[in-house]
Amino acid sequence: MAISIGRYTRRGALTIMGVATAALLAAPAAQAKVEGDTIILGSAISLTGKYSTNGIHAQNGYELAVKRINDMGGVKVGGKSYKLKVVYYDDESTPARGAQLAERLIKQDGVQYMLGPYSSGMTKAIAPVTEKYQIPMVEAEGASRSLFTQGYRYLFAVLSTSEQYLASSIALAAEIAEKNGKKPSDVKIAMAFENDPFSQDVRAGVMDDAKKYNMQIIIDDKLPRDLSDMSTTLTKVRAVKPDLLVVSGHSKGAATAARQLAEMKINVPMVAVTHCEAAKIVAKFGATTNDILCPTQWAETLSYSDEYFGTAAEYDALFKATFDGYKNVPYQAAQASAAVIVWKDAFERANSFDRDKVRDALAATDMMTFYGGIRFAPEGNNIAKPMVLRQIQNGTYNVVAPSKYASHPVNWPRKAPGS
Amino acid sequence: MLNNIQLLIDFPVFNLQLLLDGLMIGAIFALAAYGLALVWGVMNVKNLAQGEFVIMGGYIAYYLSIDAVVRIGIPGTDITFFEVMKPGVNPLWALPVVIPIMFGFGWLMYFLIIRYVIDRDLFTSLLATFGAAIVIQQVLNLIFGPDVQTAESGLGTRILFGSVTIQEIRVLSLIIAGILAALVVLFMKNSRMGQAIRATAQDPRAARVMGIDTDRVYAFTFSLNAAICGAAGVLISMIWVIQPFYGIAHSIRSFVIVVAAGLGNLPGVIVTAFGLGALEQYGGFALGAEFQQAVVVGLLIVVLVVRQIMQARHRQVVR
Numbered sequence: 001m002a003i004s005i006g007r008y009t010r011r012g013a014l015t016i017m018g019v020a021t022a023a024l025l026a027a028p029a030a031q032a033k034v035e036g037d038t039i040i041l042g043s044a045i046s047l048t049g050k051y052s053t054n055g056i057h058a059q060n061g062y063e064l065a066v067k068r069i070n071d072m073g074g075v076k077v078g079g080k081s082y083k084l085k086v087v088y089y090d091d092e093s094t095p096a097r098g099a100q101l102a103e104r105l106i107k108q109d110g111v112q113y114m115l116g117p118y119s120s121g122m123t124k125a126i127a128p129v130t131e132k133y134q135i136p137m138v139e140a141e142g143a144s145r146s147l148f149t150q151g152y153r154y155l156f157a158v159l160s161t162s163e164q165y166l167a168s169s170i171a172l173a174a175e176i177a178e179k180n181g182k183k184p185s186d187v188k189i190a191m192a193f194e195n196d197p198f199s200q201d202v203r204a205g206v207m208d209d210a211k212k213y214n215m216q217i218i219i220d221d222k223l224p225r226d227l228s229d230m231s232t233t234l235t236k237v238r239a240v241k242p243d244l245l246v247v248s249g250h251s252k253g254a255a256t257a258a259r260q261l262a263e264m265k266i267n268v269p270m271v272a273v274t275h276c277e278a279a280k281i282v283a284k285f286g287a288t289t290n291d292i293l294c295p296t297q298w299a300e301t302l303s304y305s306d307e308y309f310g311t312a313a314e315y316d317a318l319f320k321a322t323f324d325g326y327k328n329v330p331y332q333a334a335q336a337s338a339a340v341i342v343w344k345d346a347f348e349r350a351n352s353f354d355r356d357k358v359r360d361a362l363a364a365t366d367m368m369t370f371y372g373g374i375r376f377a378p379e380g381n382n383i384a385k386p387m388v389l390r391q392i393q394n395g396t397y398n399v400v401a402p403s404k405y406a407s408h409p410v411n412w413p414r415k416a417p418g419s
Numbered sequence: 420m421l422n423n424i425q426l427l428i429d430f431p432v433f434n435l436q437l438l439l440d441g442l443m444i445g446a447i448f449a450l451a452a453y454g455l456a457l458v459w460g461v462m463n464v465k466n467l468a469q470g471e472f473v474i475m476g477g478y479i480a481y482y483l484s485i486d487a488v489v490r491i492g493i494p495g496t497d498i499t500f501f502e503v504m505k506p507g508v509n510p511l512w513a514l515p516v517v518i519p520i521m522f523g524f525g526w527l528m529y530f531l532i533i534r535y536v537i538d539r540d541l542f543t544s545l546l547a548t549f550g551a552a553i554v555i556q557q558v559l560n561l562i563f564g565p566d567v568q569t570a571e572s573g574l575g576t577r578i579l580f581g582s583v584t585i586q587e588i589r590v591l592s593l594i595i596a597g598i599l600a601a602l603v604v605l606f607m608k609n610s611r612m613g614q615a616i617r618a619t620a621q622d623p624r625a626a627r628v629m630g631i632d633t634d635r636v637y638a639f640t641f642s643l644n645a646a647i648c649g650a651a652g653v654l655i656s657m658i659w660v661i662q663p664f665y666g667i668a669h670s671i672r673s674f675v676i677v678v679a680a681g682l683g684n685l686p687g688v689i690v691t692a693f694g695l696g697a698l699e700q701y702g703g704f705a706l707g708a709e710f711q712q713a714v715v716v717g718l719l720i721v722v723l724v725v726r727q728i729m730q731a732r733h734r735q736v737v738r
Contacts, residue, residue, distance in 0.1 A: 195709055222709035226668055228567075228659040229444075232703030232711065235436050238582060239426050252567040255660050259569060263576055264584045284569060 033112035034082065034353050039075060041086045041343065042111030044101035044126060046118045049093025054332045055118040058141055060323050061336025062086050062115060068308055068318075069340065075347045082347075084340065091117055095125030102129040111135070112355050115339055116157070118332070120144035127155050136359045138342050140335040143297075145201045148379040155380045156362050158338045158371065160387045162198055163205030165295045166246050168387050169272035170209040172293075172401040173244045176270070176412055190219035190242035190268070192233050192257070194249035199223075202248040202274060218242055223249045230256050234264050244270045254279035261416075262288035269413030272389065282395050291414035294397065295387045298331040298371055301399050301407045302388060308341055309370040338371035423705045436583045437700040443589035444658065445696025446596040449689045450651040451669055452676035453600060454644035460682050461620040461640045462537055464544045468528075468552040469673045470666030472645050475555060476521055476652025477570070477661035478563055480513035484570040510570035510657055514595070517649040525645025529638040537637060552666060559663035570656040592654040599650055603643070604685070616640055620683075668712055675719045 033040060043062065046055030066084045074081040087109060091098035098117050105111040106129070114130050116123055116139020123142030127150070130137040136154045143162045147155065174184035189210055193203040210217055218240050221233045227249055237245055245268045247257045254273050258281040261271065276282075276294035300316035309315040315337070319329045342365055347353070350361035366375045366384070373384030390397040391410055398408035427434055451473055458466050485507045492499035532551055536544045574587035607613035618626040619636045627633050655661065655669075676695055680687030695715060702714030 192708065221707040224709050224712060226662070226665050226712075227708070228661075228665060228668070229703070229711065230708050231440055232437070232700055233708050235433055235440075235704060236423065236426070239430055239433055252660060252662060255567045255569060259660070263586045265576055265578065279567070284571070 033110060033355075037074075037081065038083045038085050039113070039347065039353075040109075040111055041084065041113050041115050041340075042088075042102075042105035042109060043086055043115040044089045044091040044098045044105065044117050044122075046093040046122065047088070047090040049091075051093040051118050051122070054141070054330070055093070057330045057332040058118050058336040059088065060319075061140070061333035062340055064319060064322055064333070065308070065337035065340035067322075068337075069344050072308065075344050077347050077351055077353065084344070086115060086340075087111060091122060093122075095121055098122045099125045099129050102126045106130070106133045106135050112353075113343060113358070114138070115336075115343075116140055116142060120147065123147055123155075127152055130154055134355065134359075136355065136362055138339045138362065140339040141332060144198070145204070146197070148377070148381045152380055154359060156342070156365070156376050157381050158342060158374055158385075159297050159335045159382060160385055161381045162201035163208070164387045165202045165205065165274055166248060166272050166387075167205040167209045168295065168389050168401055169244065169246060169270070169293055170206060170213065170215070172389060172410065173215075173270055174213045175401075175403065176410070177243070185214040185216075187213070187215045187244060188218045188240070188242045189215055190233075190237050190240070190245045191217060192219070192221045192223055192230060192245075192247045192249070192253075194223040194225065194227065194253055196225065196250075199248040199250070199253075199274075206246055223247075223253060227252050227256055229260075231260050231264060234260055234266050237266055237268060238264070242268060244268070244272070246272045248274040251275045251279035254281055255284065258285050258289050258292065261292075265416040267414075267416040271414055276392070277397070282392060287395070289392050290394065291411045292392050293389045293400070293410075294392065295389055296331060296397075297387065298334045299388060299390060299397070299399050300329060302372070302405050303407075304368065304370050304372050304405065306341065306367075306369045309337070312370050315370045334371050338369045338374065341369050342367070342374055427704070432580055432582055433704075435580070437704055438697055439583065439585060440589070441697030441700035442693050443593045443696070444699075445693035446593045447651050447654050447658070448669075448672050448676060448696055449692030450596050450599060450654075451648050452673040452680075452688050452692050453603065453685070454647040454651075455673040456677045456680075456682060456685070456688050457616075457640055458644045459677060461616055462533075462637050464533060464537060464548070464641075465541065465674075466641075466644065467545060467548040467670055468555060468666070469644075469648060470669030470671075471552045471555040471559075472521060472525075472648035472666075473652040473655060473669045474559065474661055474663065474666045475524070476513075476517045476649030477656035478559055478568070478652075478663075479517045479520060479649070480510040480653040480656045481563075481568045481570045481661065483508055483513045483516065484510040509573060510653065511572055511591075513570075513653045514650060517653050518646045521649030522642045522646040524649075525642030526638055528645070529641040533637070533641055534634070552670070556663050556666060563663065565663060567660040567662045568656070569660050570653075572657040586658070588657050592658060595654065596651070599647065600689070603647065612636070612639060671712070671719075672715055675715050675722070678719060679722045 045059055046052050066086055070083045074083045089101040091101055112135060114135055114137035116137055117126055118141045120142040123139050131152050131154055134154055138156045140158050143159055145161050145163050173187050177184050177187050193199040219236055247253055254275045257273050262285060272293040274295060281289045300312050302312045305311040316329045320326050345367055346358055346361040346365060350357040363376060374382050375384035377383045386402050388399050388405060389401040391400040393408060400406050400408055400410040451469055455466060455469050458464055487505050489503050489505045490499055491501040532547050536547045572588045577585045579585060615631045615636050618631060619633050623633050676688055676691045680691040699711050699714055703711035
């Protein structure tokens with residue numbers, strides 16, 4: 001199915017390009033931003049190639065939100081109701097193709113409002129194009145911090161950036177310290193981060209927050225790319241007894257940490273690890289993974305809600321009823337839906353289709369959605385939604401922090417498995 | 420770094436932890452290194468796919484340990500001749516399965532590739548085995564995907580002196596590695612094939628004159644190496660994690676051990692492997708896990724420099 005879409009698009013691309021060239025010669029490009037009573041959004045997204053699984057999740061998220069908003073009466077601008085529609089092109093999971101397609105959406109199809117692609121890498125490829133043409137883009141799938149240090153004016157992201165992944169564990173450690181009559185500055189942190197851009201972003205976030213609380217960092221190990229043993233780091237952990245251990249090294253880091261924490265019976269009251277779900281640590285290591293904290297962008301058990309989808313749980317149910325074959329709703333889909341809601345809200349507040357007015361309305365976004373709060377920093381990243389921490393409790397992931405949205409109390413202190 | 424060393428002085432018990440961890444993992448390094456020494460010494464082939472053999476063994480153990488549907492049919496279609504649910508077994512049972520499979524694989528690889536490069540220059544055999552390593556990595560990646568995997572032995576952990584942990588699987592691995600090494604040594608000493616291998620290593624031409632089928636000896640040596648590496652891989656998959664592209668680290672370790680110990684020095688290979696295991700642990704502790712493997716390469720440079728100096732001195736004496 002996915003392959004046939006790809007073929008169609010590629011073949012179709014040539015035809016459309018031919019027609020478009022002819023049209024360009026005949027007349028200036030039509031301003032296709034609003035056709036009749038329909039607002040056209042554009043997105044180059046990975047429907048084939050290595051990102052296609054998540055690309056399709058994101059597309060489903062976009063489509064669900066578009067359908068929902070249209071069913072609820074559409075977008076009201078200037079006293080008139082408009083429907084939303086998204087034009088997609090398949091970027092084949094290649095950045096160069098993504099940039100080309102963004103250019104085509106803007107220059108030939110006349111799209112004035114963009115939705116993001118899937119992954120930080122693709123967003124990095126497309127953002128310079130949208131920026132050049134001053135086309136606002138709301139993206140939902142690029143978390144890299146480096147996207148928001150370029151001074152982009154037209155890029156807005158609804159998801160939490162990578163440096164926030166484990167920062168909430170610092171806040172939680174501070175909270176627990178205070179509850180136990182200790183000072184947050186007494187908290188000792190052990191860190192083990194892979195030496196790659198993503199994990200170092202995560203580390204930077206932890207460092208910032210630790211500094212804020214004046215916590216002491218007593219271990220700061222870098223993990224290698226081909227990590228298969230972190231027993232030396234854990235031996236150090238046993239020697240210096242930190243209050244919090246944070247680990248980030250993609251799924252290999254999660255698997256190695258989960259296995260060796262159990263084997264070496266390491267007693268740390270709080271352990272937070274990224275990529276628990278991707279590494280399937282619960283299935284692999286069973287009960288020994290209990291009480292490990294894992295960050296996530298969104299979970300269906302959160303108490304967020306909005307007027308479009310209701311609560312996170314209602315979104316979850318609607319999504320499963322709309323699309324076949326989903327046992328769990330991936331957060332990639334939820335954040336894509338949130339991006340569409342942000343567009344709707346911005347159009348209505350701008351009460352205009354003027355690109356710059358809409359851009360300013362986007363910049364002033366301050367709203368609550370089923371996916372979490374959305375308010376953009378001047379750099380374009382969302383600062384209203386925290387990463388949530390889930391704790392593995394008897395084999396299931398339960399939200400435990402931030403406490404405002406927690407569905408279960410946090411188990412603290414974590415006991416070494418079997419001790 | 421100084422803090423970490425101070426820690427070892429203040430709490431000597433952690434030295435014991437690092438030493439034990441290092442020695443037990445070193446036993447597994449010794450297996451792969453011994454296989455390399457064999458192939459290098461007998462055939463003068465420097466096998467760069469050594470680590471990939473280890474990882475292959477690990478993946479077979481992993482596959483046996485999971486519940487999986489075995490389907491025999493035409494790939495890419497729904498046509499199935501035969502389908503059965505394979506329950507997962509304890510990966511320790513993979514040892515008797517992996518050894519013959521990897522032996523067969525080694526035999527196949529010898530007749531497909533190694534046979535043609537064995538009497539070419541060093542560079543050709545390096546290139547050929549490096550190419551084979553890449554192919555093995557990619558095939559493993561296609562079959563099992565790029566995620567890290569582990570096999571679970573289900574064994575527990577013992578605690579010594581209140582704060583030293585010993586995983587039973589590591590102790591068992593040490594014993595298994597010891598038994599396998601002893602078997603190989605006995606085989607080389609006493610069997611006809613072992614004698615033939617040693618004769619070929621000393622002088623292939625003379626061995627041929629004596630009626631030894633050296634082609635068969637080479638094939639057997641290479642297959643034996645693959646089987647030993649596969650066994651090491653089974654143990655690795657139960658102690659560390661495996662991933663299609665992790666072979667290179669094991670290849671480098673084998674090279675460092677063989678180069679440091681010197682060719683044809685079996686006790687040297689074993690002692691060096693134990694030493695390297697412990698050195699890695701100390702390096703990881705003092706400098707951070709990132710430098711655990713850098714210590715290995717650092718040792719290689721030191722060994723090469725020392726050898727160079729010793730050789731230069733030797734030549735002066737001769738002059």
